[in-house]
Amino acid sequence: MPLKRREFLKASAAAAAAASIGVxxxxxxxxxxxxxxxxxxxxxxxxxxxxxxxMIGKKGDKVVAIKGDLENPINKGHICVKGFFLHKVIYAxxxxxxxxxxxxxxxxxxxxxxxxxxVAKRFNEIREKYGPDALAFYGxxxxxxxxxxxxxxxxxxxxGTNNMEGNPRLCMASAVGGYLTSxxxxxxxxxxxxxxxxxxFLLIGSNTAECHPIIFERIVRHxxxxxxxxxxxxxPRKTPTDQVADLxxxxxxxxxxxxxxxxxxxxxxxxxxxxxxxxxxxxxxxxEGKDISFEEFQKFxxxxxxxxxxxxxxxxxxxxxxxxxxxxxxxxxxxxxxxGINQRTRGVWANNLIHNLHLLTxxxxxxxxxxxxxxxxxxxxxxxxxxxxxxHLLPGHRKVTNxxxxxxxxxxxxxxxxxxxxxxxxxxxxxxxxxxxGKIKGIYIMCTNPAQSLPHAQKFWKGLxxxxxxxxxxxxxxxxxxxxxxxxxxxxxxxxxxxxxxTERRSQYMPQxxxxxxxxxxxxxxxxxxxxxxxxxxxxxxYKTAEDIWNEYISxxxxxxxxxxxxxxxxxxxxxxxxxxxxxxxxPGTYKRYVKGDPFFDKLPEEKKKGRRxxxxxxxxxxxxxxxxxxxxxxxxxxxxYPFALTTGRVLEHWHTGTMTRAVLxxxxxxxxxxxxxxxxxxxxxxxxxxxxxxxxxxxxxxxIEARVIDRPExxxxxxxxxxxxxxxxxxxxxxxxxxxxxxxxxxxxARIYKA
Amino acid sequence: xxxxxxxxxxVPERTSSVLQELKKLSNVTTYGVHKENNIIAVLESDTxxxxxxxxxxxxxxxxxxxxxxxxxxxxxxxxxDSGTDTSTN
Ligand code: SF4
Numbered sequence: 001m002p003l004k005r006r007e008f009l010k011a012s013a014a015a016a017a018a019a020s021i022g023v024x025x026x027x028x029x030x031x032x033x034x035x036x037x038x039x040x041x042x043x044x045x046x047x048x049x050x051x052x053x054x055m056i057g058k059k060g061d062k063v064v065a066i067k068g069d070l071e072n073p074i075n076k077g078h079i080c081v082k083g084f085f086l087h088k089v090i091y092a093x094x095x096x097x098x099x100x101x102x103x104x105x106x107x108x109x110x111x112x113x114x115x116x117x118x119v120a121k122r123f124n125e126i127r128e129k130y131g132p133d134a135l136a137f138y139g140x141x142x143x144x145x146x147x148x149x150x151x152x153x154x155x156x157x158x159x160g161t162n163n164m165e166g167n168p169r170l171c172m173a174s175a176v177g178g179y180l181t182s183x184x185x186x187x188x189x190x191x192x193x194x195x196x197x198x199x200x201f202l203l204i205g206s207n208t209a210e211c212h213p214i215i216f217e218r219i220v221r222h223x224x225x226x227x228x229x230x231x232x233x234x235x236p237r238k239t240p241t242d243q244v245a246d247l248x249x250x251x252x253x254x255x256x257x258x259x260x261x262x263x264x265x266x267x268x269x270x271x272x273x274x275x276x277x278x279x280x281x282x283x284x285x286x287x288e289g290k291d292i293s294f295e296e297f298q299k300f301x302x303x304x305x306x307x308x309x310x311x312x313x314x315x316x317x318x319x320x321x322x323x324x325x326x327x328x329x330x331x332x333x334x335x336x337x338x339x340g341i342n343q344r345t346r347g348v349w350a351n352n353l354i355h356n357l358h359l360l361t362x363x364x365x366x367x368x369x370x371x372x373x374x375x376x377x378x379x380x381x382x383x384x385x386x387x388x389x390x391x392h393l394l395p396g397h398r399k400v401t402n403x404x405x406x407x408x409x410x411x412x413x414x415x416x417x418x419x420x421x422x423x424x425x426x427x428x429x430x431x432x433x434x435x436x437x438g439k440i441k442g443i444y445i446m447c448t449n450p451a452q453s454l455p456h457a458q459k460f461w462k463g464l465x466x467x468x469x470x471x472x473x474x475x476x477x478x479x480x481x482x483x484x485x486x487x488x489x490x491x492x493x494x495x496x497x498x499x500x501x502x503t504e505r506r507s508q509y510m511p512q513x514x515x516x517x518x519x520x521x522x523x524x525x526x527x528x529x530x531x532x533x534x535x536x537x538x539x540x541x542x543y544k545t546a547e548d549i550w551n552e553y554i555s556x557x558x559x560x561x562x563x564x565x566x567x568x569x570x571x572x573x574x575x576x577x578x579x580x581x582x583x584x585x586x587x588p589g590t591y592k593r594y595v596k597g598d599p600f601f602d603k604l605p606e607e608k609k610k611g612r613r614x615x616x617x618x619x620x621x622x623x624x625x626x627x628x629x630x631x632x633x634x635x636x637x638x639x640x641x642y643p644f645a646l647t648t649g650r651v652l653e654h655w656h657t658g659t660m661t662r663a664v665l666x667x668x669x670x671x672x673x674x675x676x677x678x679x680x681x682x683x684x685x686x687x688x689x690x691x692x693x694x695x696x697x698x699x700x701x702x703x704x705i706e707a708r709v710i711d712r713p714e715x716x717x718x719x720x721x722x723x724x725x726x727x728x729x730x731x732x733x734x735x736x737x738x739x740x741x742x743x744x745x746x747x748x749x750x751a752r753i754y755k756a
Numbered sequence: 757x758x759x760x761x762x763x764x765x766x767v768p769e770r771t772s773s774v775l776q777e778l779k780k781l782s783n784v785t786t787y788g789v790h791k792e793n794n795i796i797a798v799l800e801s802d803t804x805x806x807x808x809x810x811x812x813x814x815x816x817x818x819x820x821x822x823x824x825x826x827x828x829x830x831x832x833x834x835x836x837d838s839g840t841d842t843s844t845n
Contacts (some may be wrong), residue, residue: 006757009830010798013761014787016828017797021763023790057830067828078763078825081811087831088804215824218764220822223770224793243767245821 018069020077037063042069042576044088046142046493049375050074050214053081053576055493056513061495063087065512068363072576074192074506076689078546080213089492090514092705096476096489097369097518107153107487110507112133112519116526119444119470120533121484126468127159128443136163136431136440138461139389140447141171141380144498147523148383148550149608150516150540151446152395157413157570158421158536159385162400162425163440166389167448168380169428169518170455173343173741175373177240178351180710181740182359182371182625184618186385186397189593190334190370191504191579196222196289197368200330201231202323204256205340205747209240212374215336220244230330232323233319235340236647237677237719238712240504247323250714251313253645254634257346261631262309262317263324265301265380267360273330274362280612283623300628313630327357332368338376339649343746348627356626365614382501383713386580387553391425395553396560399615400424413419414539414557426744428454435463442468446523447490452479453722455744456700457730467686472523479725491516492525497546498524499535505590507567508577524549558583561593561600561618634738634748636699638716644682646698648722648729674729675708677719678753681710686754693756696720698749701731757805761828762811764795770820771795777818783810804831 011026017280018025038057045052048208052073054471057065064533099115100107110118126134129360130591137155139148148166155164179186195218208216223229233241233248234256239355242248251259266371267273284297292300306317306324335358341350355371365368376382388395401422410417426434427487432454434440440463454460457479464483474492481487491663495516498592501507516522524546531540543549549568557580558565567589583599590598594614601615607620615622678688688694690709695702696718705720713719722729732751737744758781766774778786778797783806787796801807811824 006759010785010800013759013798013828014785014796014828015761017761017826018787018790019762020825020827021791021794021796023794023796025787025796065830068826077827079827080823080825081808084760084808084811084826084829085804146840209823214825217825218822220765224765408787746816 002209011301012162012333016067019296020068021327028562032077033505034074038065041511041513043287043494043507043513045079045083045501046378048212048690049380049503050212051378051500051506051508051577052079052083052214053077053508053652054086058513061514063090063228066082069576074504074576075214076096078217090494090517092475093518094475094477095492095517095521096473096487096585098489100487102233102485114520115456115486115488116530120530123442124534130441132159133163134439134441134756135159136426136443136448137165138431138436138443138445138448139166139170141377141384141386143383143447143523144342144379144496145383145387145501145507145553146498146546147527147548148387148389149395149553150527150531150543151444151526152388153413153539154531154536156394156400156420156421157410157415157532158419158531158539160421162391162421162423163431164389164425165428165431166384167428167450167453168377169390169743170343170453170746171339171376171743172342172373172380172385173390173743174344174347174738177348177738177741178355178373180618181348181354182627183594184616184624185593187381187505187562188370188372189364190372192218192633193367193591194334194370194372195219197367198222198332198334200326200333201229202234202327202335202354202357203231203241204234204335204337205342205343205467206336206338206374207235207237207239207241207351207649208374209243210337211338211376215374216241225737232326234647235325236714236717238648245318247326249315249319249323251315252648252744253717254344254637255313255631256306257310257350257353257629257631258309259315260350260357261301261304262320263307263327264353264360265304265323266306266324267328267357268298268301269595270325270328272324273360277362280359281614281616281623282626283621284626284628286628288481292628297626297628299376303667304631318737321583321639327741328361332366333358333361333363334369335371336374337574338374340747342373342747344743345635345736345738345745346629346632347743348740349627349632350626352629356622359624359626365592375501378645379500381503381505382499382507386501386557386564391427391431394420396557397562403720410683412552420632429742429744430738432463435467436460437463438466440467442474444470445484446472447474449480449489451480451483451729452725452728453728454732455746456735457728458701459735472526474520488526489518489520490526495520496522499550500649505562505579506577507564507572507580507642509569509572509574534557551747554718563599564589602633633729635745636734638748638750642698642752644718644751644753646696646718646720646732646749646751647747648720648733650723673706673726674721674723675706676753677710677713679711679713679715679717681715683707688753688755694753695756696732696751696753698732698734698751700734703731718753757802758807758831760799760807760826760827762799762825764797764814765822765823765825766793766795767822768793775816778814781810784814785818785827792801821841
């Protein structure tokens with residue numbers, strides 16, 4: 001490259017970086033970036049639920065550059081290291097390029113016609129012989145809303161089974177349960193805008209620095225500018241997030257409910273509760289859902305004084321008191337949590353107890369205060385929670401059990417209402433168990449990798465092996481493709497258009513900028529054409545463009561709490577997403593729910609709002625609920641045979657089952673294999689040295705893996721990142737799940753460890 | 757030759773020592789400290805892999821670095837060899 005051009009490139013790159021923090025380094029330079037050669041397309045990152053805006057730079061028919069979208073309010077031009085490699089994932093050698101059918105044990109390349117005819121025939125045979133509930137769909141929080149919508153219509157509306165699930169069941173179902181039971185409606189009341197107004201952050205069960213790096217950056221930036229801002233972490237493991245923490249409480253894995261109760265106890269006892277807010281906005285309920293008084297709630301909390309909570313959780317009482325005082329004294333507070341809270345047999349309860357702290361102190365509904373759950377996948381909120389991609393849901397935050405909801409959806413789908421079953425289908429674990437038992441005989445899996453990601457994964461391989469498995473994927477091989485009978489190549493990010501809805505209720509449009517690789521096709525069209533071949537021509541032939549699907553979907557959201565009817569493609573193509581409710585095309589989107597400015601609040605009759613700053617309109621009397629939930633232990637506490645608490649999680653460089661990030665050589669080499677973290681004191685007692693090969697064993701399986709002796713986990717705790725199929729952490733995890741949310745307890749299993 | 761424009765966010769008390777360390781790295785060009793604790797830098801390497809290693813080296817080996825946040829990455833020259841070896845997957 002000629003030096004001059006390189007200097008120009010460097011100056012441009014520096015100017016772009018400077019612009020991302022609002023500094024004009026070289027006036028005019030940023031705009032000159034290859035003005036002549038590269039065309040830029042506004043899109044959204046493919047990885048985590050943060051939802052960063054990226055600009056895709058295309059030259060000829062290739063993507064040659066990525067930059068953070070300066071105009072996107074989420075990331076304001078920055079991206080994390082995963083965003084660095086987005087282009088490489090598109091061009092990975094592991095892209096699945098042709099449809100394939102397994103014949104005599106081997107995958108054979110076939111035409112699309114042959115593949116779809118075959119799947120349609122097999123699915124129809126199963127349906128006729130065993131009924132609709134012998135079929136199932138398992139989707140993804142990475143699929144676009146349009147794709148999940150098509151699957152929902154095909155399975156619930158046409159085939160007639162509610163056996164339709166998605167991997168968000170494994171990551172945020174407990175957060176849904178928490179929001180519904182505490183605040184009345186799913187998804188946060190606030191948005192990322194609260195970050196810059198918060199005086200205190202409570203990060204619990206979240207390694208924000210590694211898993212949501214741009215949110216972390218915003219927190220750090222805000223704290224740097226405002227040294228009075230404080231950060232409390234509650235997590236059994238030290239992570240890079242600790243660099244900025246003011247206080248870190250280390251509960252034993254699975255025992256943190258008592259800590260949250262003890263904080264509530266101190267908050268009330270020391271006068272930090274907002275009694276006026278409580279009186280006007282809060283009901284108290286016991287675990288059975290019966291109303292109790294504030295006094296009875298306080299009595300309940302006497303079982304969780306800081307001293308008692310210390311005995312339960314291992315966190316020193318003095319630190320619990322300190323955390324409670326910090327929370328109570330801060331003018332505003334934002335809690336953030338993710339898998340460490342959700343992936344638990346008491347995930348919903350843990351969510352409730354976080355909401356309790358905000359409701360007791362009135363730290364909700366004002367800028368800077370919000371209980372704000374973080375999501376792992378880019379469209380778990382948009383496609384699956386809002387789009388209704390779980391076995392009990394219908395599009396637009398509707399439920400299959402509600403007759404009116406079924407009617408509304410059936411009308412728009414153009415199907416008889418009797419097609420939609422009034423009972424929820426099988427939730428994820430039950431679905432894969434039914435596959436094992438042969439009760440489900442055919443499954444369509446889209447954009448996800450359950451053979452690796454299910455807890456106690458090996459238990460479910462039997463069903464995948466024995467039943468008819470169709471896998472629509474962009475990559476091959478994956479752990480799940482080993483069990484597939486048919487592989488359908490799916491277009492990847494940038495090869496298709498559609499909408500993603502991220503953590504903060506923001507729906508954003510992504511354009512198609514490339515032709516799909518090989519013979520890959522858009523998932524929504526694969527489903528449409530399969531549906532037509534199964535006999536649902538009338539119901540599906542009308543969809544000609546992605547916009548057709550989106551328009552029908554948003555018509556179903558009209559008047560719902562997550563109203564997106566004003567978020568048309570026309571608008572979304574211009575703006576950097578819209579935060580719902582967006583009830584009309586001239587509505588700017590909603591910053592905070594349940595308060596003035598929220599169209600649903602504004603519409604309420606005056607007498608309802610009288611004297612109140614919030615109205616939780618998902619609850620009959622507009623009052624949120626503070627729950628008195630017992631502090632239940634994990635499903636599998638440690639004992640003398642299995643004395644360690646094993647917890648699983650993520651590293652910065654990889655994402656989920658590694659299908660995408662491990663296809664990028666740079667990321668793969670940065671962290672090429674899994675390891676088990678063990679505290680130096682434990683390692684010393686067991687004679688384990690750094691890099692020794694060890695066996696980690698639970699009641700379900702064993703894993704031979706390299707030891708990393710490091711003081712990140714507390715003594716008595718082990719940690720394994722779960723991205724690798726060769727060191728499959730989910731051989732060890734437990735498939736016990738939360739009875740409310742049906743989300744499994746990936747975060748705690750009893751284990752032992754010894755030298756291999 | 758891949759090139760990345762990044763913001764190196766530092767712990768405020770350590771900004772100047774981080775800047776000194778960055779200046780020692782031959783394939784890093786710094787463009788000053790901005791808004792208190794942000795260093796603008798350009799990372800260069802022969803491969804994206806090199807870029808990523810450099811980014812890791814900065815965030816892990818230099819004390820006081822909170823994070824390295826890319827804003828712009830160009831890999832124009834690398835795209836022809838776009839296929840990556842994923843035999844492990
Ligand atoms: S923080 Fe998440 S959305 Fe943003 S660039 Fe990184 S992976 Fe993508």
